[in-house]
Amino acid sequence: MNNSLMQTLRALVRLKPSKKLERDYLVSLVIAVALAFVVGAGILLICGHNPIACYASLFKGALGTKRAFANTLAKTMTLALCGLAMSVAAKAGMFNVGGEGQLYFGAMAAAIVGAYVKGLPGWAVTLLALLAAVAAGGLFALLPGWLKVQWKVDEVITTIMLNTAAIYFCTYLANGPLKTTEKGIAQGTASIMKEASLQKLVPLSNLTTGIFYAAVAALLIWYLMSRSTTGFEMKLTGNNDRFALYGGVSTKKLMLWSMVLSGMLCGLVGMLETFGLHGRFIVSVSNEFYFDGMLVAMIMRYNPLGTMLMSFFFAILNIGGRAMERSAGIPSELILIVQSVIIFFMAAEGGIRTSLKNRAAVRKARREAARKEAV
Amino acid sequence: MGEIFNVLLLQTTLRSATPVVLAAMGCLLTQHVNMTNIGIDGMMLIGAFFAVLGSYFFGSWAAGLGLAILCGILLGLFYYVFVIKFGSDEFIIGVALNIFAGGLTVFLLRTVFQVKGAFSDPALVPLPTIHLPLIRHIPVLGQLLSGHTLLVYVSWALVLILWAFIYKTPAGVHLRASGEYPAALTACGKSPEKMKCFASVACGILACVAGAHLSLGYLTMFAENMSASRGYVAFACVIFGRGNPLIVFLAALLFGFIDALGLRLQNYIPSDLTAMAPYLVTVVMMVVVVLWERRKKKS
Incomplete structure (x- = not known):
């Protein structure tokens, strides 16, 4: 029995996040998070608040009640999907910064299907909207992806530019040709079919059955990235595309597809927001959700499992930050500062560690030299 | 058509291009030392905020500009x-850095000024407007070139100064060498790291000054996320001009022209559509420059 227990344990150990996240890195992560909280506490002190009370209200606001916890889970879902979208492209060496625009296109496509497809049962409309959103997001990512693999046009700039363009375009649609005619509704497109919208799992919260869709998508992405040959080929391409090409990987195709896949995930997020929360396309469907998810993915070095776990932590900060704003009147943007401090430290983590090591080595050498002189 | 295409259009072009020009001048310095600075947008935002802060609390535009420069450093x-x-x-x-800047400026906006969205106040002192002595009396040219705020003229001067600096001085050669072939610079007994430090700080200053122009020159207010991806546009202009200040300047003017044209066309086309134009043009610009370079390589 002992033996089989060992085997199970070994299997579990093998399932742990990929080797890139070594122990040192995770230790650094904990230190970075602690430091970021200290920075946040410093800002709170300067503004005349009690940091401990504020942080307590933050965690209580994110995890305290069933509804709060459900909201945190819903936020985790959004962040994790966006983070996975970033990871899946970044693993193959494509930086998709344009997820926000892809999300908007997905949300718009879903809203159009939800509002204008008639005569089908609810579940069919949901499915159709899902497909439309995924297709819209994927197609919108295809353009910068194609420009990159075909002509090596820098995808960071093009995706950022297309973000702004897409948001303006969707705003135009929502304020112009597709504006709702319902009375008492100030903005947004026509409302989607009632039966097609996603059911709430916890009343009055943001948590809907969308989380199951998200879970399936996340599982597929995790499998693709960590367990499949394609994932390995993507990693090869991302690390050194010429070597991958030499090794027989069709790198261009892979890069293009990873970009499209990334866009599809963003489209899915847009659909889940539209069908789960708003019931129509609204201009504020996303508040830079993709950028938050992107940062999570960057901190976890594009590791899918790590991204999902870190999303939960960032969701706590996000939801808790808003609760803190309501109860203590502290602008929730404080959380953005805390998050970016974590990222600064994690990006510099390797460098800081080396420079500390070097300094320690220098000190040691000096001490030894001094000792020799004394002798 | 006369209503749209007139001197005023060109004047607006110059005005709205200036923040991009200033930021792009900073960006091209870092580009020459082989550092890619995506964070310019955030730096602009921070510069814009602190310029307003300085101008408001010290009652002088110089204090605002000074504070922005300090932030830049x-x-x-x-x-x-x-x-x-x-x-x-x-x-x-x-x-x-961009996300940090977004968070920091909104946080400070709400704690220091106690407002949401945007802050403007009569106590804000904008940058001075300069009327050029002789040129102002020439009919069209005077209208076009005179009466801009201080930083507009500074940006024009900078384009020429930087061009001369980068291509005509020994220090400029060192700067480019630290990006293209640092080992050569080290062999000359110069430090590539120092050059990179200089470029990075200069870039910070210029980006923050560009922000100051946004909040104290172009407008007299601070609004959340008011840099509106201009930092990225500046970056695209630098790529387009391959680091040559003169070509980068022209690219920034093109951006300004499209922006100004969009504002003019608002009466005919929904403003959301015209607002897309500068960003789409930037994408096209990126494609054009790449195709252009490929053709050059082939021949």
Whole structure:
């Protein structure tokens, strides 16, 4: 029995996040998070608040009640999907910064299907909207992806530019040709079919059955990235595309597809927001959700499992930050500062560690030299 | 058509191009030392905020500009230390800087000025407007070139100064060498790191000054996220001009022209559509420059 227990344990150990996240890195992560909280506490002190009370209200606001916890889970879902979208492209060496625009296109496509497809049962409309959103997001990512693999046009700039363009375009649609005619509704497109919208799992919260869709998508992405040959080929391409090409990987195709896949995930997020929360396309469907998810993915070095776990932590900060704003009147943007401090430290983590090591080595050498002189 | 295409259009072009020109001048310096600074947008935002802060509390535009420059120096040093000293990923630091700037400025806007969205106040002192002595009396040219705020003229001067500096002085050669072939510079007994530090700090200053122009020159207010991706546009202009200040300047003018044209066309086309134009043009610009370079390589 002992033996089989060992085997199970070994299997579990093998399932742990990929080797890139070594122990040192995770230790650094904990230190970075602690430091970021200290920075946040410093800002709170300067503004005349009690940091401990504020942080307590933050965690209580994110995890305290069933509804709060459900909201945190819903936020985790959004962040994790966006983070996975970033990871899946970044693993193959494509930086998709344009997820926000892809999300908007997905949300718009879903809203159009939800509002204008008639005569089908609810579940069919949901499915159709899902497909439309995924297709819209994927197609919108295809353009910068194609420009990159075909002509090596820098995808960071093009995706950022297309973000702004897409948001303006969707705003135009929502304020112009597709504006709702319902009375008492100030903005947004026509409302989607009632039966097609996603059911709430916890009343009055943001948590809907969308989380199951998200879970399936996340599982597929995790499998693709960590367990499949394609994932390995993507990693090869991302690390050194010429070597991958030499090794027989069709790198261009892979890069293009990873970009499209990334866009599809963003489209899915847009659909889940539209069908789960708003019931129509609204201009504020996303508040830079993709950028938050992107940062999570960057901190976890594009590791899918790590991204999902870190999303939960960032969701706590996000939801808790808003609760803190309501109860203590502290602008929730404080959380953005805390998050970016974590990222600064994690990006510099390797460098800081080396420079500390070097300094320690220098000190040691000096001490030894001094000792020799004394002798 | 006369209503749309007139001298005023060109004047607006110059006005709205200036923040991009200033930021792009900073960006091209970092580009020459082979650092990719994506964080310019955030630096602009921080500069814009602190310029308003300085102008409001000290009652002088010079204080605002000074505070923005101070922020620029700090941000430039920060960027240098993280990217060169600690060897962090420039892309991650840049993106994080932009998010940090968004968070910081909104947080401060709400704690210091107690407002949401935007802050404007009669107590804000804008940058001075300069009327050129002789040119102002020439009919069209006077209208076009005179009566801009201080930083507009500074930006024009900078284009020429930087061009001369980068291509005509020994220090400029060192600057480019530290990006293209640092080993050669080290062999000459010069430090590529120092050059990178200089470029990074200069970039920080220029980006923050560009922000100051946004909040004290172009408008007299601070609004959340008012840089509106202009930092990225500046970056695209630098790529387009391959670091040559003169071509970068022309690219920025093109952006300004499209922006100004969009504002003019609002009466005929929904403003959301015209607002898309500068960003789409930037994408096209990126494609054109790449195709152009490929053709050159082939022949």
